[in-house]
Amino acid sequence: MVIESSYVSLRELRFHARHGVSPQETVVGADFIVSLRLGYNIERAMITDDVRDTLSYADVYEVVKREMAVPSKLLEHVAGRIADAQFSDLLRVWLLSAYGGFWIDATCLMTAPIPESISRAGFFVFHSEGEFGYTLIQSCFIRAAAGNYLICRWRQLMEELWATDARLLHYFQLHLMFKAMVEADPVAREEYGRMARVGEAPTHVLQGYMKEGRAYDGKLMAEAASGSFIHKLTYKIKPDGGAHPPTFTDRLWNGPEP
Numbered sequence: 001m002v003i004e005s006s007y008v009s010l011r012e013l014r015f016h017a018r019h020g021v022s023p024q025e026t027v028v029g030a031d032f033i034v035s036l037r038l039g040y041n042i043e044r045a046m047i048t049d050d051v052r053d054t055l056s057y058a059d060v061y062e063v064v065k066r067e068m069a070v071p072s073k074l075l076e077h078v079a080g081r082i083a084d085a086q087f088s089d090l091l092r093v094w095l096l097s098a099y100g101g102f103w104i105d106a107t108c109l110m111t112a113p114i115p116e117s118i119s120r121a122g123f124f125v126f127h128s129e130g131e132f133g134y135t136l137i138q139s140c141f142i143r144a145a146a147g148n149y150l151i152c153r154w155r156q157l158m159e160e161l162w163a164t165d166a167r168l169l170h171y172f173q174l175h176l177m178f179k180a181m182v183e184a185d186p187v188a189r190e191e192y193g194r195m196a197r198v199g200e201a202p203t204h205v206l207q208g209y210m211k212e213g214r215a216y217d218g219k220l221m222a223e224a225a226s227g228s229f230i231h232k233l234t235y236k237i238k239p240d241g242g243a244h245p246p247t248f249t250d251r252l253w254n255g256p257e258p
Contacts, residue, residue, distance in 0.1 A: 010061060011035045015068040034064060062094070069163075089174040090158055092142060097155045100146030105232070108140055109206065109252065112229035118143050123150045123191065126200040128175070135175035136182075138200045140232050150191050154178055202227035209248040210237050216251045 018029040092103040102114070118124050122145045126138040144151040157177055170176060182192040205224040210233065214220075224231065239253040240246075 009036070010064070013061065013064060015065065017068045032068065034068065036060075036064065060091075089139070090162070092139070093151060093155045093158060093174075096142060096144040096146075097148070097151045098146060100144055100148070103139075103142040104230070105140035107233050107235055109231045109233055110229060111225040111231065114143075114229060117196065121145075121196065122148045123195055124198075125195075126198055126203060129199045129201050132172070135172045136179040137175050138203070138232070139174055141203075141230055148191075150181075150188055153181055153185060153188055157181055200232075203230055203232050206231045206248060206252065207233050210234060210252065214248055215245045216248050221248075221251075 013034045015032050015034065016029055017032050018026050019032070020026055020030070095101075096103055104110075121143055124143040126141060128135045128138055142151075154177065157180075158174075161177070182188045202224070205227060206221075209220065209224075233252060237249050239250040
């Protein structure tokens with residue numbers, strides 16, 4: 001049996017907050033109890049026995065505490081803020097700034113080891129191209145050393161914004177904040193300028209085949225795998241199940257034939 005995932009459970013966290021509609025709720029506030037269960041991959045920690053490869057209860061608590069401090073009329077809105085993409089955005093930057101390492105989205109497929117040049121880098125992200133080139137970076141794979149200026153400054157800007165406005169102002173808010181940072185901050189701009197420039201196009205080849213509904217082709221799969229060590233897939237396209245021949249989606253979801 002192989003164990004690859006586990007959960008961090010925080011139960012009955014108590015916060016005094018000003019959520020609600022009435023003056024009593026928004027001025028005086030009330031006590032709230034929050035419980036959550038967060039899944040994460042523990043495979044690396046099982047091998048390394050290194051606390052830096054685990055998910056810290058304290059860091060998860062700080063994220064929840066920060067969101068609870070932002071007043072909302074509805075509790076559903078608070079829960080949504082904690083659980084949605086903004087939580088993921090804040091969590092990835094928070095953890096990398098504190099502990100360093102890699103953030104890899106669950107929808108990514110690894111077909112080769114991470115290149116040593118990236119593993120040794122103080123900071124690395126793929127560059128956005130094409131339709132979404134204006135976002136500057138891709139966030140599904142981030143490499144950062146603990147305390148790296150770029151990741152720490154990015155975290156600081158995110159915290160400053162969400163301390164006063166927790167709304168998701170743009171789907172690519174995380175990316176655009178990074179872009180604004182390197183444009184306005186001379187130190188960030190210099191650090192960013194030293195980073196290796198690698199475009200994201202090869203990481204999206206397999207996702208393109210999924211969207212096209214293309215029949216699986218081993219040669220095309222090998223070519224895509226040789227173009228990048230990591231591939232951003234999508235959970236939004238489900239396998240057909242009865243497709244003949246099978247599509248890329250079928251194979252990527254179900255794995256190769258035995």
